[in-house]
Amino acid sequence: MQTRFTWVSPEMNRAEVLDIMKARGFKQIPILGPNMELLGLHTIDDLLGTKPRENAALILCGGFGTRLHPITATIPKPMILVAGRPILERIVLHLVGSGFRKIFLATHYLSEIIEAHFEDGKKFGCSIEYIKETVPMGTGGALGLLPPSITSPLLVMNGDLVTNFDAGRMIDHHTASGNMVTVGYSTHIHEVPFGVLDLQGDRVYGWQEKPRVSFPVSAGVYVVDPAVPPRLRPLGPTPITWVVDNCLSQGEPVGVFPIGDDWVDVGRHEELKKARGDA
Known part of the structure; x- marks a missing residue:
C-alpha cells in the first residue's frame, strides 16, 4: 500500500x-x-475501448482558418489549444477511446505542424495516415482521395470540433438505418431581439416578444457508406452538400443522428472563447 x-x-x-x-x-x-x-x-x-472497431475515421484538417486570424497565421486551426491540448488531439483521443484504430487526416495548410505532432499515431493508440491536399478539397473532395481499401462505414468529421459525442453509437445507428449518408446534427436556437408582429394589412393580430426559433444544423460530423468515396475520386474540390444531393437524386436514404449540446464548432473567435470557457 x-x-x-x-x-x-x-x-x-x-x-x-x-x-x-x-x-x-x-x-x-x-x-x-x-x-x-x-x-x-x-x-x-x-x-x-476494449473492442476495436473495423471502421476508419477521416478528420478534415486542411482549411486556412481565416476567420481565426491572427491566431491561425502560424498554426493550423485544428492545432489551436483548448484547455492546454490541441483540438485535433482531443478528437483523436476521443475516437481512439471509442474503438477507432485507423484514422486519416486530410491536411493542407501548415500540414507539417500536424504531421510532426501526430506522426504515425502510435503514441495515441492508433494508426494515422495523411491525405495531403494540393488545394483545399472540401469534405467530398477529401473523401475522393481516400484509398480504395475502405470497406466499412466511415466516420467523417471536421478537425475544429470540441465535442464528446458518442461516435460508436452513431456508426451503429447508421448501419442499422441502412443510410447512404448519416448527418450528425445539433440544434441552433436564435432569439429575435425585438417584438415580432403578426400583421394582416394595417392591423395587428398578434405579438410575440423576442421569440426564440430553433433549427437543426449540420454539426460537421457524418457517416458515409463505403460506396460513396469512389464516386468522388474524379471530382476535385467538392462540398458535403453535393454528396448529400447526389445521394438524394438517386433515391438513396440520407438520415440524421443527434450530436447533442456538447458540441462547439471552433470557427470564429466567439466559438473559441466558448470552447475555452471564456465566453
Whole structure:
C-alpha cells in the first residue's frame, strides 16, 4: 500500500486521463472523490475501448482558418489549444477511446505542424495516415482521395470540433438505418431581439416578444457508406452538400443522428472563447 500515489478526479475527461497514463506508463489509475474516497478505477482497456472497431475515421484538417486570424497565421486551426491540448488531439483521443484504430487526416495548410505532432499515431493508440491536399478539397473532395481499401462505414468529421459525442453509437445507428449518408446534427436556437408582429394589412393580430426559433444544423460530423468515396475520386474540390444531393437524386436514404449540446464548432473567435470557457 502507498500513501502517496497518482489519482484523478471524476471531472477529469478521457483525454486528460489518457495523457497522464501515457506519460507515467500506467495501466490503471484510481478515481477519488472530494473526501479522498475511492469512486472507481480507470483502466487502459476501458479508456481505449476494449473492442476495436473495423471502421476508419477521416478528420478534415486542411482549411486556412481565416476567420481565426491572427491566431491561425502560424498554426493550423485544428492545432489551436483548448484547455492546454490541441483540438485535433482531443478528437483523436476521443475516437481512439471509442474503438477507432485507423484514422486519416486530410491536411493542407501548415500540414507539417500536424504531421510532426501526430506522426504515425502510435503514441495515441492508433494508426494515422495523411491525405495531403494540393488545394483545399472540401469534405467530398477529401473523401475522393481516400484509398480504395475502405470497406466499412466511415466516420467523417471536421478537425475544429470540441465535442464528446458518442461516435460508436452513431456508426451503429447508421448501419442499422441502412443510410447512404448519416448527418450528425445539433440544434441552433436564435432569439429575435425585438417584438415580432403578426400583421394582416394595417392591423395587428398578434405579438410575440423576442421569440426564440430553433433549427437543426449540420454539426460537421457524418457517416458515409463505403460506396460513396469512389464516386468522388474524379471530382476535385467538392462540398458535403453535393454528396448529400447526389445521394438524394438517386433515391438513396440520407438520415440524421443527434450530436447533442456538447458540441462547439471552433470557427470564429466567439466559438473559441466558448470552447475555452471564456465566453
